[in-house]
Amino acid sequence: MRIELDQDACVGSGNCVVSAPDVFDQRDDDGIAFLLEENPSAERESAVKEAEAMCPALAIRVHKK
Amino acid sequence: MTGEVSAGDASAKKVVIVGAGPAGIAAxxxxxxxxxxxxxxxFGEERHAPYDRPPLSKQILAGTWLPEKAQLRTSEQLAAADVTLHLSVRVASVDVEAHQVTLESGEQVAYDALIIATGVTVRVLPFGHQLEGVHVMRTLDDALALRSHMETSQHLAVIGAGFLGAEVAAVARSLGREVTLIDPLELPMQNVVGDEVGSMIADLHRHHGVNLELGHGVASIEDNLGRATGVTLDDGRTVPADAALVAVGARPAVDWLHSSSVPLTAPKEPGAGGIRCDSSGRAADDVWAIGDVAAWWDPTLERHVRVEHRMTANEHARSCAHDILELAPTAAKSVPYFWSDQYDLKLRSFGLPSRQCSFHVVEGDLADRRFVAAYTDESDRIVGTIGAGMFKAMNWWRQQILDGQTLGEALRLKQSAENSA
Known part of the structure; x- marks a missing residue:
């Protein structure tokens, strides 16, 4: 599984950080998300999928390898 | 023809979704x-492939994004998911008992489950909209039309200083236009953010050279041979404007439902004229409503709540999909969220703050535009937060809203966490 994060589209909702805190974090000053783990292990899939579905800016894409 | 399926075979239901915006696509x-x-x-009534709305008054209007970047799904992606999308089609009515919708063409389409995601329609003024240069902003075509018009105009009057109006004013200033922001309230976004944050936003716009005409209604829009030339305020003064945006709010797109048994909330009651739903989005037999048009029962607040937030569309979609498929409810309970970008201010809100709440700065400093503010109800419970520039802290306060915490208890928790750190 590979995560693609579009920081230009990110609006800093922090949803992904709540859904998958070991995969996503966000900058404190502008809230823009960044990846802690670009290729998370399979057991993170449901959390990462939730982050993808809930992102209000559609900034997250999960690619299955 | 009906797609009736036997009990226990919920995954084979034929689902009709009315509305091809973010909520419909998310469903x-x-x-x-x-x-x-x-x-x-x-079924979507616009001609464009499904697109996202928040960028319209931000990146699309500013011209930093091409419209394609706001697209929600390509036709290839929808085809791959085996989803059939009909654009430029308006659904005229629904017959709940017969489980079918009727299209404007007269064609009838049966469903096992109906999801209504028709969103909202802009409110307009009783005058002026026929003039060249007078705009509204709801659709991609609206945003492109205003953008195009601003290329040749000098002075934009923004009528309505809610989120949309305030964001458009900021974009227009960044494009070098003269901007007047007009609202009958004394401060921008005042009903939601209250006096303190409203004052900060007013100062920000003033600092960037916006002419604020707050506390004023609009009496008329002036024109020369059908082209807008100015906006006359309720005190008789006219501000020059060769372009005007009317951003005076929106109302649920429910006119097509008046002939049906789909229940609506009253416009001035909780739910604000939206489709009356239970806490799973169910409005009638095999009918669900989601997104801006839907007033879901909130068991915590014990009233119907209709929220025009982008993220609510996603939450509703997931929750109603599980209900339709007769699965366990989605576990993740979230709070409403909105964001508003104006100049370099990135304002973020969780929960449902309002002008009626008590206001407390709990982190940082409002004057630095780096802060978190808590909004509390009469029993000191935190019902919303608004902040900027302190995202880690905002996430902590968001959790306090979810936990139904009082401000006093939250401050004690924070203090003890800091002491043990």
Whole structure:
């Protein structure tokens, strides 16, 4: 599984950080998300999928390898 | 023809979704993600492929994004998910008892489950909209029309200083236009953010050279041979404007439902004229409503709540998909969220703050535009937060809203966490 994060589209909702805190974090000053783990292990899939579905800016894409 | 399915075969239901905006698309996604295999039909009345709305008054208007970047799904992606999308089609009515919708063409389409995601329609003034240069902003075509008009105009009057009006004013200033921001309230976004944050936003716009005409209604729009030339305020003064944006709010797109048994909330009651739903989005037999048009029962607040927030569309979609498929409710309970970008201010809100709440700065400093503010109800419970520039802290306070915490208790928790750190 590979995560693609579009920081230009990110609006800093922090949803992904709540859904998958070991995969996503966000900058404190502008809230823009960044990846802690670009290729998370399979057991993170449901959390990462939730982050993808809930992102209000559609900034997250999960690619299955 | 009906797509009636036997009990226990919920995953094969034929689902019709009315509305091809973010909520409708998210519902199709959520159904497929939950292993729904039945037919999914989406009807959208606009001609464009589904697109996202928040960028319209931000990146699309500013010209930093091409419209394609706001697109929600390509036709290839929808085809791959086996979702059938019909664009430029308006659904005229629904017959709940017969389980079918009727299109404007007269064609009837049966469903096992109906999802209504028709969003909202802009409110307009009783005058002026026929003039060249007078705009509204709801659709991609609206945003492109205003953008195009601003290329040749000098002075934009923004009528209505809510989120949309305030954001458009900021973009227009960044494009070098003269901007007047007009609202009958004394401060921008005042009903939601209250006096303190409203004052900060007013100062920000003043600092960037916006002419604020707050506390004023609009009496008329002046024109020369059908082209807008100015906006006359309720005190008789006219501000020059060769372009005007009317941003005076929106109302649920429910006119097509008046002939049906789909229940609506009253416009001035909780739910604000939206479709009356239970806490899973169910409005009637095999009918659900999601997104801006839907007033869901909130068991915590014990009233119907209609929220025009982008993220609510996603939450509703997931929750209603699970209900349609007769699965366990989605576990993740979230709070409403909105964001507003004006100049370099990135304002973020969780929960449902309002002008009626008590206001407390709990982190940082409002004057630095780096702060978190808590909004509390009469029993000191935190019902919303608004902040900027302190995202880690905002996430902590968001959790306090979810936990139904009082401000006093939250401050004690924070203090003890800091002491032990």
């Amino acid at each position: 199709a996604d959520a159904l497929r993600a939950a292993d729904h295999t039945g037919e999914i039909l989406i």
